[in-house]
Amino acid sequence: MKVKKTLLLLSIPLLLAFAIIAFIALPWLLIFIGNQLEPNPSHPEITYGKFPFRLEYEINGQRKVIQDTLICEYDGIGSNEARGKYRKWKERLAGGDRLLPVLEVNSRIEISYYPGISEYYMGDLDSTDEYQQTVADSIFIEQEGIIIKKDGRVFENDGRTINTQFSNSNELLDKYRIKLISWDSTPPIKDNFPEK
DSSP: OHHHHHHHHHHHHHHHHHHHHHHHHHHHHHHHHHHHHSOOOOOOSOOEEEEEEEEEEEETTEEEEEEEEEEEEEEEEEEETTTEEEEEEEEEETTSOSSEEEEEOSSSEEEEEOOOOHHHHTTOOOTTOOOOOOTGGGEEEEEEEEEEOTTSOEEEEEEEEEEEEOSOHHHHHHHHOEEEEEEEEOOOOOOOOOOO
């Protein structure tokens, strides 16, 4: 009798712990299984592209030009809970980096130029996605330790570098005396994604 009672007392907390874990993990497990059962998206016909760009800007009255080439490459199939399965792309600049520094404000803040996303240039935006590369959207501020949102709220983070997009070119002019003059880039390609 004592053995049965002891086993019962030990099994109740274990069953309770298992139920809690199952309750938390089950939705994520079902999403994972659903993503794995989903068919793979079709392979693109064009898997590699080069897109030259030119950014002209002025800092404190001194005119500067950034010219480089964005290189986009197909990187296989990705999967996540928000998008399901999707075509992965990777981008890099011909100069080697992913961002081009425009101005180092101090040791914690650097304003950099980001030329855009591969999906846009390779013609792989979802039908519901709209993306228009503009000069104001191409400037980012990087900060370690804090994230500054567009509305001015400040949040602490884990110390990783965070990119925060400026809301418009007037903010760059007002805060950092950077005047955006022109942004010229190669237009995106029209790719085909034939069904298997």
